[in-house]
Amino acid sequence: MKNIVFSHYTVKDIEAEPWKETWSSLTSFAEKMASKFEDMGFSIKLRGVVMEDISQDTLMMANMVTVSSPDLGLKETPIENILGLELDFSSCSTCVTPEGTEFPCRTFKDLEGREIQALPEPFFIETALFLTFKAKTSGSGCGCSSDENSCGCGGSCGSEHSGHNHGCSCGCEN
Numbered sequence: 001m002k003n004i005v006f007s008h009y010t011v012k013d014i015e016a017e018p019w020k021e022t023w024s025s026l027t028s029f030a031e032k033m034a035s036k037f038e039d040m041g042f043s044i045k046l047r048g049v050v051m052e053d054i055s056q057d058t059l060m061m062a063n064m065v066t067v068s069s070p071d072l073g074l075k076e077t078p079i080e081n082i083l084g085l086e087l088d089f090s091s092c093s094t095c096v097t098p099e100g101t102e103f104p105c106r107t108f109k110d111l112e113g114r115e116i117q118a119l120p121e122p123f124f125i126e127t128a129l130f131l132t133f134k135a136k137t138s139g140s141g142c143g144c145s146s147d148e149n150s151c152g153c154g155g156s157c158g159s160e161h162s163g164h165n166h167g168c169s170c171g172c173e174n
Contacts, residue, residue, distance in 0.1 A: 001038070002071035002135065004128055006030070006079075007047040009064045011054055017094040018105050019063045021118030023048065026065065029124040042132050059103045060089070065119055067127055072135050079119075079127045080108060092117060 008026055010019050030044050037044050051058040068076040080087050089104035096102050105117045 001041060001043045002069065003043045003045055004037070004067060004069045004072070004131055005045045005047055005076075006124060006127075007049050007066045007068070007076065009049045009051060009061050009066075011051050011058050011062045013098045014054070014062070014096070015094070016063070016092060016096075016105060018092060018117035022063055022065065025119060025121045026124055029121045029128075032121075033125060033128065037128060037132065040132055040136070042128075042135075044128060054097055059095075059097075060106070063106045063117070063119070065124070067131065069131065072131060074131065079123060082127050082130060083123060085109070085123075088115075090115060090117070 006026060008019075008023050010016075010023075026046060030046050034044050051061065065079050066076045067079055067082065068074055078087075079085075085108045088107045088109075090107040091102070092105035093102075095105045107115050107117050108119070110116050110120070
């Protein structure tokens with residue numbers, strides 16, 4: 001059984017509504033789809049990561065969902081990199097530090113162009129299906145093509161990506 005791990009990042013002592021909704025969608029996805037993926041030889045695992053420090057960096061990472069699979073050669077990668085979503089930040093009435101300071105929430109546009117802060121179940125389904133399909137068709141998972149200019153995970157390959165020498169922007173190892 002090959003593991004696919006979805007990790008959801010939050011910050012200690014902050015109860016932002018989009019974060020709760022994202023976790024709820026993620027757990028609902030796992031409950032509904034786990035047996036279907038097991039039938040294909042994949043195990044869906046969830047991991048909640050609570051960051052202790054409140055800083056600009058941790059607040060910007062909060063509500064991020066990543067996916068990883070050592071079995072498929074996929075390093076921990078934000079799902080927006082796999083799905084080709086554009087990340088932005090927008091105001092959120094429940095995104096408030098314990099001291100009362102408001103901060104912007106991670107935001108994406110859905111297929112209809114609406115801004116969304118809580119990641120919906122279809123994002124997780126699409127990510128998992130993409131990885132399992134890619135693993136079944138290529139025999140390994142992600143990877144760069146022979147010309148090293150296109151990545152099997154929907155990103156691009158090449159040394160121009162920060163700190164990666166011919167690494168895929170989606171996080172897969174080649």
